[in-house]
Amino acid sequence: MTAGGTTTASAFRATLKRDLLIAYKRKNDVINPFMFFIIVVSLFPIGISPDGDRLSEIAAGVIWISVLLASMLSMDNLYRSDYEDGSLEQLLLSPHPLYFMVLAKNISHWLVSGLPVVLISPLLAYMLSLPSEAYLTLFVSLLIGTPILSLIGSIAVALTVGLGSRGLILAVITLPMSVPVLIFGTLAVQASLNSVSPTGFLSLMLAMLAGALSLAPLASAAALRISVS
Amino acid sequence: MATDSTAIASAKQSDQAMLAADELFCERGERVLFRQLSFELVEGQVLQVQGSNGSGKTTLLRILCGLNDSYDGTVHWYGEEIGSQTDSFFGSLLYIGHRTGVSKVLTPLENLRWACSLQQSVDEADLYKALADVGLRGYEESQSYTLSAGQQQRVSMARLLISQARLWVLDEPFTTLDARGIKQLEALMRDHASAGGAVIVTTHHQLDLAELQTLSLG
Structure with a gap:
């Protein structure tokens, strides 16, 4: 697909690169949600009990909930600064389908905020005494689930980017849509703890990811047009 | 509303206007910013949009760019509505707004x-x-x-x-420029127009351009 002398693919790459570059230069935005995730998870052994048996029961739920909270904390950065400096208007005026531009921003956001959380999760699962047979399932479910959270969160951020003070509205919009991800993510881990195959739950999550990948950027794009106008 | 650009349009060799606004109507809150605003922009033209603060200059520019769609009326790009051919329109449009799109x-x-x-x-x-x-x-x-x-x-x-x-839409581009910057930007606009492009600009600065058209709002 070409428009105005450049391909959509190259504009996609340029946007992805730009967002990764901004994330690299604003390390705080990247590190804060990550540290938040680690801190929240570490509080559970202190607050509940260091007893491995009791922790292993709640480990999957604790990690999944913390991931959800950390992802909401990181969402705020997605369009806010672009809105304030006018880059968002330039993005909307690009001759390429906005779907791909939004997707590039979502992918970059997941790479810097979702992926690190997924990568550190086995270590935290070990800290919470999650039985080792569930490590792989937890890892895979997070790998599938976190991009869904980013894609869904992107819609809510796009809708609210023009508002002055957002407060809890982001959570109110995002959480109801995120709960199914949480349910299937923890169910999958629970299944492998009970020596049942988790593939059914993971397949459902994959279907949700496919749905989110194809629809969420369209919704985000429409929401951005509304917010900017 | 002053629309002194319409007469020029027919005089140019191009029989089709580059950008044509027809019967634009826009209100903000209860206040009507403009109604029945029609004008055409042809190749080689520089159009300065004038008006006091709050008269809707920025709103008009954003409507022309397709960034704002809360208006009545139509905007055509070479005879077709801008909403129906966004890729060719956006490919030929350069917009610089108040917020310049420069990430800090x-x-x-x-x-x-x-x-x-x-x-x-x-x-x-x-x-x-x-x-x-x-x-x-x-x-x-x-x-x-x-x-x-x-x-x-x-x-x-x-x-x-x-x-x-081909179309530049510039919203207050002179505000923070020094004297040399202003001269350079004016020269850029002049060159662009003589190369067959068109410029729509809002500014309170007195532009030193020969073929300047003006449109007054409010």
Whole structure:
């Protein structure tokens, strides 16, 4: 697909690169949600009990909930600064389908905020005494689930980017849509703890990811047009 | 509403206006910003939109760019509605708003590279040359928040040098520029118009251009 002398693919790459570059230069935005995730998870052994048996029961739920909270904390950065400096208007005026531009921003956001959380999760699962047979399932479910959270969160951020003070509205919009991800993510881990195959739950999550990948950027794009106008 | 550009349109060789606004109506809250606003913009024309603060200059510009769709009336790009052919319209449009699209954490070079690559393939040497031409030589790799407001405006001005867009829509581009910057931007607009492009600009600055048309709001 070409428009105005450049391909959509190259504009996609340029946007992805730009967002990764901004994330690299604003390390705080990247590190804060990550540290938040680690801190929240570490509080559970202190607050509940260091007893491995009791922790292993709640480990999957604790990690999944913390991931959800950390992802909401990181969402705020997605369009806010672009809105304030006018880059968002330039993005909307690009001759390429906005779907791909939004997707590039979502992918970059997941790479810097979702992926690190997924990568550190086995270590935290070990800290919470999650039985080792569930490590792989937890890892895979997070790998599938976190991009869904980013894609869904992107819609809510796009809708609210023009508002002055957002407060809890982001959570109110995002959480109801995120709960199914949480349910299937923890169910999958629970299944492998009970020596049942988790593939059914993971397949459902994959279907949700496919749905989110194809629809969420369209919704985000429409929401951005509304917010900017 | 003054629409003194319409007469010029028919005199030009091109029988079709580049951009035509027809019966635009827009209100903000209870207040009508403009009604029955019609004008045409042809190739080679510079149109200055004038009006007091709050008269709807920025709103008009955003409507013409397709950024704002809360209005009645139509905007045509070479005879077709802008909403129906966004890729060819957006491919020929360069908009610089109040918020110039310059990210403060990126360097001028990175900002320019991204802004241009949304519309066209860019050559690194061209980016350096454009930045040097707008007086930012030596600042290519500085973070933009270390630059002054005028220098940040110059980063967006550098886009004008690279872009092949035929229509420039500039919202208060002179506000933070110094005297030399103003002269240079005026020259850029003049060259663009004589090369067959068109410019719509809002400014309170007295433009020194021969074929300037004006449109007064409010």
